[in-house]
Amino acid sequence: MQIIERRKIFYILSLIVIIPGLISLAAQGLNLGIDFTGGSVLQVKIDSAINAAEVRESINKLDIGQADVTKSGDEFFIRTIELDQDKTNELMTNLKSDFNNVEFLSAESVGAKVGSELTRNAIISLLLAAVLMLGYITIRFEWSFGVAAVIAIIHNILIVLGAFSLFQWQIDSAFIAAMLTVIGYSINDTIVIFDRVRENLRMKRKEDNVSLLNRSILQTLNRSINTVLTSTFALLALLLFGGATIKLFIIAMLIGFVSGAYSSIFIASPLWLEIKNRT
Amino acid sequence: MQKNSSILIITAIVAALGLLVYFAGQPVLKNINLGLDLRGGLRVILEAQEKEGQTVTQDTITKAVGILRNRVDSLGVKETALYPQGDKRVVVEIAGEEDPEAAVDILKNTAQLEFWDEQGNVLVTGESLKNAEARVDSNTQEAQVLLEFDKEGGKLFGAATSANVGKPLFIVIDNEVISAPTVDEPINDGNAVIRGNFTAKEAQDLAVLLRSGALPVTFNVMEKRSIGPTLGSDSLDKSIKAGIIGLIAVLIFMLGYYRLPGLVADLSLVIYAAIVLGVMSLLGAVLTLPGIAGFALSIGMAVDANIIIYERIKEELRFGKTLKAAIEAGFKRAFWTIFDANITTLITAMVLMYFGTGPVKGFAVTLSIGILASLAVALTFTRYVLVLFANITNNQKLYGV
Numbered sequence: 001m002q003i004i005e006r007r008k009i010f011y012i013l014s015l016i017v018i019i020p021g022l023i024s025l026a027a028q029g030l031n032l033g034i035d036f037t038g039g040s041v042l043q044v045k046i047d048s049a050i051n052a053a054e055v056r057e058s059i060n061k062l063d064i065g066q067a068d069v070t071k072s073g074d075e076f077f078i079r080t081i082e083l084d085q086d087k088t089n090e091l092m093t094n095l096k097s098d099f100n101n102v103e104f105l106s107a108e109s110v111g112a113k114v115g116s117e118l119t120r121n122a123i124i125s126l127l128l129a130a131v132l133m134l135g136y137i138t139i140r141f142e143w144s145f146g147v148a149a150v151i152a153i154i155h156n157i158l159i160v161l162g163a164f165s166l167f168q169w170q171i172d173s174a175f176i177a178a179m180l181t182v183i184g185y186s187i188n189d190t191i192v193i194f195d196r197v198r199e200n201l202r203m204k205r206k207e208d209n210v211s212l213l214n215r216s217i218l219q220t221l222n223r224s225i226n227t228v229l230t231s232t233f234a235l236l237a238l239l240l241f242g243g244a245t246i247k248l249f250i251i252a253m254l255i256g257f258v259s260g261a262y263s264s265i266f267i268a269s270p271l272w273l274e275i276k277n278r279t
Numbered sequence: 280m281q282k283n284s285s286i287l288i289i290t291a292i293v294a295a296l297g298l299l300v301y302f303a304g305q306p307v308l309k310n311i312n313l314g315l316d317l318r319g320g321l322r323v324i325l326e327a328q329e330k331e332g333q334t335v336t337q338d339t340i341t342k343a344v345g346i347l348r349n350r351v352d353s354l355g356v357k358e359t360a361l362y363p364q365g366d367k368r369v370v371v372e373i374a375g376e377e378d379p380e381a382a383v384d385i386l387k388n389t390a391q392l393e394f395w396d397e398q399g400n401v402l403v404t405g406e407s408l409k410n411a412e413a414r415v416d417s418n419t420q421e422a423q424v425l426l427e428f429d430k431e432g433g434k435l436f437g438a439a440t441s442a443n444v445g446k447p448l449f450i451v452i453d454n455e456v457i458s459a460p461t462v463d464e465p466i467n468d469g470n471a472v473i474r475g476n477f478t479a480k481e482a483q484d485l486a487v488l489l490r491s492g493a494l495p496v497t498f499n500v501m502e503k504r505s506i507g508p509t510l511g512s513d514s515l516d517k518s519i520k521a522g523i524i525g526l527i528a529v530l531i532f533m534l535g536y537y538r539l540p541g542l543v544a545d546l547s548l549v550i551y552a553a554i555v556l557g558v559m560s561l562l563g564a565v566l567t568l569p570g571i572a573g574f575a576l577s578i579g580m581a582v583d584a585n586i587i588i589y590e591r592i593k594e595e596l597r598f599g600k601t602l603k604a605a606i607e608a609g610f611k612r613a614f615w616t617i618f619d620a621n622i623t624t625l626i627t628a629m630v631l632m633y634f635g636t637g638p639v640k641g642f643a644v645t646l647s648i649g650i651l652a653s654l655a656v657a658l659t660f661t662r663y664v665l666v667l668f669a670n671i672t673n674n675q676k677l678y679g680v
């Protein structure tokens with residue numbers, strides 16, 4: 001297995017995935033939900049024969065500006081500016097008089113201030129998690145492992161963010177949780193390989209770092225594959241049967257986990273060698 | 280002999296697990312607090328608004344929470360949780376109310392009662408109240424709120440009425456004039472009545488608010504999330520179904536790939552699930568929708584410890600060690616790997632617990648409990664049962680080698 005010798009191929013492969021995401025992030029940004037921007041979302045169930053335009057028409061009777069209506073099966077998500085209770089009630093009353101079988105599912109309303117705090121907290125917590133990882137790995141291993149692991153984390157975050165930007169999937173506060181889980185999971189993967197590298201280094205065999213890395217990756221390969229498989233089983237089950245509310249939350253983790261397993265082997269490990277060779 | 284007793288112990292363990300799941304499963308599950316996203320309900324975050332020259336402190340919020348709790352109890356709002364968040368916020372969660380929005384609307388009233396004269400001078404405030412009661416006038420059938428001042432307030436009210444005979448006295452609540460009766464004569468007995476075309480319910484609510492005292496600050500709604508009961512139970516059903524399917528897939532995979540140790544891993548998973556749910560139930564932790572996802576996910580990750588150990592054992596077996604020696608060495612070598620890998624995951628869960636709110640926090644809690652439980656089970660139970668099986672058979676084929 002000549003994984004380390006072929007590392008340039010894997011770097012390029014990662015860039016091919018990451019760069020379109022970066023371009024999309026720069027060009028169209030992320031589709032931020034009301035958790036970030038403030039506003040209201042009303043979720044209702046109406047006959048699936050009704051289309052989004054008809055619902056929009058009913059909403060436009062109220063003077064609340066542009067409403068964004070999306071339909072998923074017989075469920076409608078109506079996103080508006082921040083509405084107070086009276087307006088929300090009025091909206092529901094209108095829907096009930098215009099359509100049959102309207103059922104209230106949920107209503108969320110978030111102030112703009114809360115949104116900006118969430119953005120700040122999200123950035124702080126992602127940075128804090130990265131710094132703590134770096135600190136822990138430096139104490140337990142060596143700083144070169146920590147730096148390689150953190151770069152791999154950034155790689156995974158960029159892949160998930162890029163995918164969400166490309167497909168304009170909406171981001172909410174649960175997305176932050178998904179990202180942190182992805183960080184925890186991918187660092188877990190990386191550590192298992194680095195742990196084996198550390199162990200093999202201690203044996204002080206006459207072996208260069210390249211073949212030592214290849215050997216370590218191979219020794220842990222079964223574990224790497226099986227663990228990503230079992231986690232994927234759980235995630236796929238949640239994605240397929242878990243309902244619409246958590247779909248994007250699961251998708252974020254699914255992308256992140258696969259990318260995490262990949263980057264532990266093909267990015268973090270060779271990066272450690274690059275750092276080691278240069279210091 | 281050792282072989283027979285091992286068989287006996289394993290049989291006993293399997294039987295005990297079966298009984299545990301069969302008998303304890305339902306009660307434990309029933310005892311777990313479901314988050315609002317699973318049972319339906321309303322969650323509101325109120326933020327204190329500082330007026331000019333006013334600073335909101337921790338003390339202000341503590342006081343406000345106390346008053347709000349008082350109101351919740353007196354108004355009879357069911358299944359409500361109230362707690363401060365950060366320096367300036369109060370979270371109100373209502374699960375068992377038909378119209379939770381209306382309940383919050385009433386709760387968050389400041390209820391600052393004032394009596395004004397024509398010039399707008401404040402003569403008496405709600406601070407001097409001893410009691411407030413709602414009553415229906417037996418003659419007019421009108422709902423009223425009867426006020427009783429304390430000693431100091433009685434004097435102030437007496438002075439206020441004396442100074443304004445023949446003139447209106449404005450009864451103001453939260454800067455809104457409720458009524459403006461004309462004073463006929465000085466009132467010195469310390470009692471007053473508020474009339475304001477109330478319905479009986481409005482008069483009741485107002486009396487409760489006045490009795491519980493005015494909130495020290497005005498609160499605005501910062502965030503509001505309400506989940507209808509159908510969506511809540513739908514999410515609960517779907518996510519439990521998804522969780523079970525995921526669990527079964529993991530169980531089958533482990534059994535198929537690792538054979539005998541896989542079976543041990545599966546038994547460990549059952550214990551693991553029992554521990555996580557039991558701990559959640561004991562801690563009174565709240566299970567949210569992301570929390571169930573976190574639980575299902577942690578099952579996928581919990582087997583990771585087993586996978587690491589089994590791969591190690593296989594390696595040791597390939598080196599030609601005996602089964603028991605391989606198990607010992609496998610655990611010893613895998614320990615620090617598992618430790619380091621799980622601590623890092625735990626760190627991110629902690630960060631999440633600190634910064635997350637509501638459902639997201641529920642996810643972090645479940646994930647953290649899951650990580651700790653999987654460590655504990657893998658290092659004790661799994662190890663013990665593996666050794667028991669090694670006593671029974673030495674057949675390495677059963678270990679997938």
